[in-house]
Amino acid sequence: MTAPRTSSTTTSAQASQPTRDSRTTRPPASTVAGVEHEAANPSVPALRARGLTKSYARSCTKRYGRSRSLAWARPRAGTAPEDSTTPVLDSLDLTIERGQLVAVMGPSGSGKSTLLHCLSGMDRPTSGAVLLEGTDLTTLTEPELAALRLSRLGLVFQQPHLLATLNLLDNIVLPGLMAGHRPRREVVSQGRELMSRMGIAELMGSDVTQASGGELQRAGICRALINDPDIVFADEPTGALNSATAAQILDLLTEIHVSGTTMVVVTHDARVAARADRVLILVDGAVVEDLSLGGFRQDEASSRLAIVSEALGRHSV
Numbered sequence: 001m002t003a004p005r006t007s008s009t010t011t012s013a014q015a016s017q018p019t020r021d022s023r024t025t026r027p028p029a030s031t032v033a034g035v036e037h038e039a040a041n042p043s044v045p046a047l048r049a050r051g052l053t054k055s056y057a058r059s060c061t062k063r064y065g066r067s068r069s070l071a072w073a074r075p076r077a078g079t080a081p082e083d084s085t086t087p088v089l090d091s092l093d094l095t096i097e098r099g100q101l102v103a104v105m106g107p108s109g110s111g112k113s114t115l116l117h118c119l120s121g122m123d124r125p126t127s128g129a130v131l132l133e134g135t136d137l138t139t140l141t142e143p144e145l146a147a148l149r150l151s152r153l154g155l156v157f158q159q160p161h162l163l164a165t166l167n168l169l170d171n172i173v174l175p176g177l178m179a180g181h182r183p184r185r186e187v188v189s190q191g192r193e194l195m196s197r198m199g200i201a202e203l204m205g206s207d208v209t210q211a212s213g214g215e216l217q218r219a220g221i222c223r224a225l226i227n228d229p230d231i232v233f234a235d236e237p238t239g240a241l242n243s244a245t246a247a248q249i250l251d252l253l254t255e256i257h258v259s260g261t262t263m264v265v266v267t268h269d270a271r272v273a274a275r276a277d278r279v280l281i282l283v284d285g286a287v288v289e290d291l292s293l294g295g296f297r298q299d300e301a302s303s304r305l306a307i308v309s310e311a312l313g314r315h316s317v
């Protein structure tokens with residue numbers, strides 16, 4: 001058994017990965033979303049966070065309630081609450097290499113989703129920089145950020161939130177059509193192909209209401225992949241599924257990663273994290289463990305799980 005390392009390195013799995021399917025024709029990466037970036041330079045990491053800080057304003061309403069009976073608990077006139085803003089992430093530095101599968105774990109409230117939202121441009125950090133293949137997301141306007149998220153990022157959530165007015169295939173192809181750089185027939189053909197790959201080909205014309213939780217999550221993953229994203233972010237992708245279905249979804253996510261896609265997955269499930277190349281454990285918004293599982297093969301599941309469980313135990317997670 002190889003001892004865990006505390007820095008990220010290229011794994012044997014990555015070294016043998018085929019190149020990501022690049023059938024998708026889209027504008028040259030340097031001009032996607034009208035934003036210049038260094039995607040063509042392979043030495044630029046997939047993602048970097050520098051001094052990433054996120055604070056949420058904590059309103060007196062939320063903290064002290066509206067009830068007059070709580071008036072005694074409000075700050076005295078003229079004094080601000082001592083923590084009017086609460087740093088959830090504090091000057092976090094992080095580099096994620098291309099092709100890595102990174103799992104983020106930690107106790108509830110430790111800032112995992114906040115980190116994912118800031119890294120994926122769904123939320124803006126209070127300060128610091130987030131560089132997606134060299135492009136600082138914090139410098140982009142909202143329309144630029146929206147276009148970049150659409151074209152270059154795939155997002156998978158605990159609940160896929162598909163549109164009930166569209167069938168599954170139409171839900172999947174929608175972001176591909178919105179991106180607007182490929183003909184409809186090409187996007188639809190890719191949507192069909194993704195559905196076959198995810199094992200839901202027979203549901204192409206089905207309504208959202210006709211699909212099970214696992215099938216909906218598979219459709220959500222297809223939707224996330226329709227624009228051939230550079231990075232897939234997943235927040236508790238198996239959290240709402242029974243263990244058998246969760247295992248199937250996990251296999252699919254691992255397969256996507258092995259085909260070369262960089263992935264960042266927030267999870268409470270050590271079995272999910274054990275599939276990763278690297279596991280970050282977040283406590284109070286700081287990375288307290290940065291484990292590399294790159295020395296293990298995927299079929300060394302129990303060794304991987306033992307390393308993750310041991311690290312979680314060190315921090316009482």
Ligand SMILES: Nc1ncnc2c1ncn2[C@@H]1O[C@H](COP(=O)(O)OP(=O)(O)OP(=O)(O)O)[C@@H](O)[C@H]1O
Pocket residue numbers: 056057088106107108109110111112113114115
């Ligand atoms: N929009 C918001 N406004 C105010 N506080 C927020 C907001 N979003 C998150 N928080 C707070 O930030 C902290 C971190 O939340 P976050 O959701 O990132 O944690 P988490 O580790 O993902 O938790 P969980 O595992 O329970 O999903 C929590 O204290 C939460 O209450």
